[in-house]
Amino acid sequence: MSSNDYETSDTHSTTTDTAESASESTDSTDQLELAAQVELLTEENHRLRQEFVQARQSRYRSTAVGLAAIGIVAALGGLLFPDTRDVLVALGATGLFGAVLTYYLMPSQFIAADVGERVYTAAMTNLASISDELGLRENRVYVPGETVPARLFVPQHAEYSIPDDRSGPIVVDDDSRGLFLEATGAELFREFERALTGEVGTEPAVIASQLTDGLVEQFELAQSADADIDVANGRATIAITGSAFGSLDRFDHPIPSFLAVGFAAGLDRPVTLEVAAGDDRADWLVTCRWSSETETEAA
Structure with missing residues (x-):
């Protein structure tokens, strides 16, 4: 082998080593840049959350200051x-009292909607899997209760009756076999009742108006909720836009569940729930159906 061959081999080896070193250096630089970007995004996300909390708290403080000002002006008057x-x-006394309440009841912490959705998704995925494993139907029936506003009954058969034993969660009676569960919307409805001025309505139109206001204004679970009521056929369809908890067609989703629980409690009769994708006017259509008093008594 000539000296030129040795020189060529050495040159090739040196070039390869240099290329590998350059590649490793580039990879290391890319990793450092990615780590820096992740850290920057984490800090930015934290900053935005803090600003969001401060903005919400600022609204409460402004309201408290406004009420206090009204109270002072009225008292001086x-x-x-x-x-x-x-x-x-x-x-004046009312304004000052409202200002004190608003200030001291101001929330100190806000939970992001995506966090709540992830918690709900994990729990409801498990329940949906259990329901599928037991061979239960897609029917969702919300039954008014004595100690709770309503509970969710998921029957196994197409022809079913409402369980007499409502302790749940598993019902083994032949004509009402299935699951009898705590509804996601039950606790929401309890909170809704506490904040409601007056009583929950007993007429479908009144109930629908109260529930849609609660969804949008109180809980902020949706951007808009518009109800279409058909009293003669025992139906209420609510068009939902801008859900804060994602798709509504999942097992016992908070928005449809809250609506169904509300109708079941207000009308004091079982309510079946249907959820369908909307059109260009709304994202989702939530339909609650109930039987008339005559049909309920006959059953």
Whole structure:
């Protein structure tokens, strides 16, 4: 072998080593850049969450300040205008009391919707798997209860009756075999009742108006909710847009569950639930159906 061959071999080896070193250096640089980007995004996400919490808290503080200002002005007006003193003093006391409540009841922590959805998804995926394994049907029946607003009954057969024993969770009676579960919407409905001024309605149109307001204004689970009521046929269809918890066609989703529980509790009769994809006017259509009082008594 000539000296030129040795030189060529050495040159090739050196070139290969240099290329490998350059590749390793590039990979290391890329990893460092990715790590830096992840760290930057994490910090930015934390900053945005903090700003969101501060913005929400600022709204509560502004409301408290506004109520306090109204209370002070009304109280001073009571001193200046003796003829209307009683009314103004009462208004002032109400404003100051509302300001104190708003300030001290201001939430100190907000849970992001995506976190709540992940928790719900894990739990409901397990329940849906159990339901499938038991060979249960797609029927979802929300039954009013004595100690809870309503519970969810998932029957095994197409022809079924509402269980007499409602302790659940597994019902083994021949004509009502299935699962009898705590509904996701039950606790939401309890919270809704506590915040409601007055009683829950007993007429479908009133119930629908209250529930849709609760979804959008109180819980902020949807951007909009519009109800279409057919009292004669025992049907209420609610068009939902902008769900905060993703797809509504999953097992006992909070939004349809809350609506079905609300109708079951308000009408005091079982309600069947259907969820379908919407059209260009809404993302989802949630339909609650119930039987008339005559049909319920006959059954």
